[in-house]
Amino acid sequence: MSTMSAADLRNDLDPTAFAKRIRVHALRMVHTANASHIGSCLSMADVLAVLYTRFLRLDPNDPRRADRDRLIVSKGHAAAIVYAALAERGFFSADELMKYCQAGTSLTGHVSHSVPGIEASTGSLGHGLPIAVGLALAAKADRQAWRSVCILSDGECDEGSNWEAVLFAPHHRLDNLVVVVDYNKIQSFGRVEEVLALEPFADKWRAFGWHVVECDGHDRAVLERALTAVPESAGKPTVLIAHTVKGKGVRFMEDKLEWHYKSPSPQQLLDAIAEVEAS
Amino acid sequence: MRNTFIKTLTKIAEQRPDVWLVCGDLGYSVLEEFATRFPERYINAGVAEQNMAGMAAGLAMAGKTVFLYSIGNFPTFRCLEQIRNDVCAHRASVKVVAVGAGYAYGPQGYTHHALEDVAVMGALPHMEVFVPCDPIETEAATHAISESGAPAYLRLSRSGEPKLHTAALSDARAPVMLRKGGDVTILACGPVVQDCLAAADLLAAEGVVVQVATLPCVKPLDEAFVQAAADASRLLVTVEEHVLWGGLHASVAGCLAVHERRPRILGIGVSDEIRASAAAGDRAALLKRAGLDAASIAARIRSAAGAAKAR
Numbered sequence: 028m029s030t031m032s033a034a035d036l037r038n039d040l041d042p043t044a045f046a047k048r049i050r051v052h053a054l055r056m057v058h059t060a061n062a063s064h065i066g067s068c069l070s071m072a073d074v075l076a077v078l079y080t081r082f083l084r085l086d087p088n089d090p091r092r093a094d095r096d097r098l099i100v101s102k103g104h105a106a107a108i109v110y111a112a113l114a115e116r117g118f119f120s121a122d123e124l125m126k127y128c129q130a131g132t133s134l135t136g137h138v139s140h141s142v143p144g145i146e147a148s149t150g151s152l153g154h155g156l157p158i159a160v161g162l163a164l165a166a167k168a169d170r171q172a173w174r175s176v177c178i179l180s181d182g183e184c185d186e187g188s189n190w191e192a193v194l195f196a197p198h199h200r201l202d203n204l205v206v207v208v209d210y211n212k213i214q215s216f217g218r219v220e221e222v223l224a225l226e227p228f229a230d231k232w233r234a235f236g237w238h239v240v241e242c243d244g245h246d247r248a249v250l251e252r253a254l255t256a257v258p259e260s261a262g263k264p265t266v267l268i269a270h271t272v273k274g275k276g277v278r279f280m281e282d283k284l285e286w287h288y289k290s291p292s293p294q295q296l297l298d299a300i301a302e303v304e305a306s
Numbered sequence: 307m308r309n310t311f312i313k314t315l316t317k318i319a320e321q322r323p324d325v326w327l328v329c330g331d332l333g334y335s336v337l338e339e340f341a342t343r344f345p346e347r348y349i350n351a352g353v354a355e356q357n358m359a360g361m362a363a364g365l366a367m368a369g370k371t372v373f374l375y376s377i378g379n380f381p382t383f384r385c386l387e388q389i390r391n392d393v394c395a396h397r398a399s400v401k402v403v404a405v406g407a408g409y410a411y412g413p414q415g416y417t418h419h420a421l422e423d424v425a426v427m428g429a430l431p432h433m434e435v436f437v438p439c440d441p442i443e444t445e446a447a448t449h450a451i452s453e454s455g456a457p458a459y460l461r462l463s464r465s466g467e468p469k470l471h472t473a474a475l476s477d478a479r480a481p482v483m484l485r486k487g488g489d490v491t492i493l494a495c496g497p498v499v500q501d502c503l504a505a506a507d508l509l510a511a512e513g514v515v516v517q518v519a520t521l522p523c524v525k526p527l528d529e530a531f532v533q534a535a536a537d538a539s540r541l542l543v544t545v546e547e548h549v550l551w552g553g554l555h556a557s558v559a560g561c562l563a564v565h566e567r568r569p570r571i572l573g574i575g576v577s578d579e580i581r582a583s584a585a586a587g588d589r590a591a592l593l594k595r596a597g598l599d600a601a602s603i604a605a606r607i608r609s610a611a612g613a614a615k616a617r
Contacts, residue, residue, distance in 0.1 A: 154391055168346055
């Protein structure tokens with residue numbers, strides 16, 4: 028097997044343009060499929076853009092190669108924008124994206140590992156982090172340099188399974204594990220602080236033994252700095268608490284619960300794309 | 307059984323650096339040797355079964371063969387969705403090993419009795435289900451699942467189960483007719499096979515000749531074997547230390563539903579009423595209460611065999 032080259036980071040891709048393109052793809056996909064979860068997609072667009080252009084060492088021509096970094100998207104409902112990021116990263120043609128949720132395709136509404144580049148099928152919340160922990164444990168045991176990354180939603184931090192994994196990872200000194208929480212403050216049926224408060228959120232992770240970085244989840248330069256510093260504390264897994272806005276990039280969708288469910292109308296789609304492209 | 311399992315696994319691990327053992331904070335006086343010899347491949351995940359199962363799936367996705375060891379209900383029901391989504395949907399090489407099958411933890415009560423696990427694990431895609439009756443089947447099944455590269459469920463009782471086979475098995479998936487002859491056939495799995503043999507002795511003394519087969523692999527069911535047994539029998543009896551819904555009886559009956567020649571099929575297992583009501587007692591006492599002791603099995607067969615003859 029050839030060794031991973033620096034080109035596999037795709038530093039040539041511009042995270043700002045990448046974020047813009049995957050937002051537009053996701054809007055079109057969700058509109059065409061009349062699907063939900065566009066708000067959850069848009070809130071993590073910038074995190075995905077930085078991960079796929081500045082952090083993850085991947086090989087789209089060999090999606091399963093042994094030394095790749097692993098990204099487990101635990102908030103599987105944000106499938107549209109994850110598929111969009113994979114297409115932009117070269118795993119498959121962007122033409123495929125318009126088949127999202129269509130009968131007979133593998134582009135299901137929650138991420139599916141039958142799609143090249145998706146490591147694990149998720150959708151039931153609270154599953155991704157334990158899987159990412161197992162991957163990180165295997166990499167450590169085998170003295171491999173690849174990293175295990177997991178994106179969590181804020182709502183799924185209600186799940187006990189996550190806190191079992193949060194307890195486990197520092198005990199086993201998994202500093203090759205990075206969690207990004209897309210903290211957009213709105214979960215499925217209400218605001219996080221009203222449904223089940225997470226604050227003081229960073230303190231909880233710190234108390235469990237994690238290296239905690241809080242940042243603006245839409246500031247791509249800050250995200251890049253935080254990710255490239257990993258691991259900052261030897262022996263400690265890292266959590267990036269990315270403060271985000273649900274529906275970010277489309278003003279009429281921003282910070283609104285309804286965009287967890289609604290699909291944009293033809294006019295709304297045009298308005299949304301125009302706004303993203305003008306930004 | 308559990309000692310045979312761990313001895314076999316330790317032997318396998320000597321040759322196979324990909325074999326890991328993960329437990330849910332139990333295994334005292336059982337797992338120590340493996341833990342000492344392969345500390346880098348042994349994890350006590352703590353009392354946290356959801357993370358344990360999801361993490362096992364992650365390890366398997368990175369190329370490991372992972373054995374998850376815990377008591378009956380904990381590595382199955384507590385983390386069922388992790389087994390279903392993270393393990394089975396990804397066809398991850400995770401082997402769920404549950405000790406304390408059926409009533410093995412007798413006096414510990416309802417929470418520690420595993421009586422629905424075969425049905426639940428068997429319903430999952432890609433999941434093979436093994437219910438060995440003795441140490442010889444346990445050894446064969448441990449080898450088989452370590453080599454399958456796919457999910458499996460291994461249901462073990464506790465310790466001290468006698469050997470019911472006289473020789474090592476080459477195929478853990480193949481049923482074995484332990485007693486041959488007669489037109490009544492018992493198909494059974496797990497340590498109650500011993501009670502079935504004792505029931506056959508009781509019936510033989512009365513002139514009712516009964517065959518007894520052990521089926522260590524409940525899923526996939528060896529349909530050809532079951533159909534051949536049906537062809538040769540006027541009465542087929544299934545016996546399992548499990549509820550009657552979704553286990554061996556349901557599989558055998560389902561297999562024969564479209565079979566041309568179908569004898570009567572008597573299912574002996576644990577009824578809902580018995581399952582739902584609490585009682586203390588050792589395994590033998592609880593088996594008797596459930597109608598799974600040799601005398602009760604013989605009585606059910608005597609009555610059903612008479613009816614089958616009269617028909």
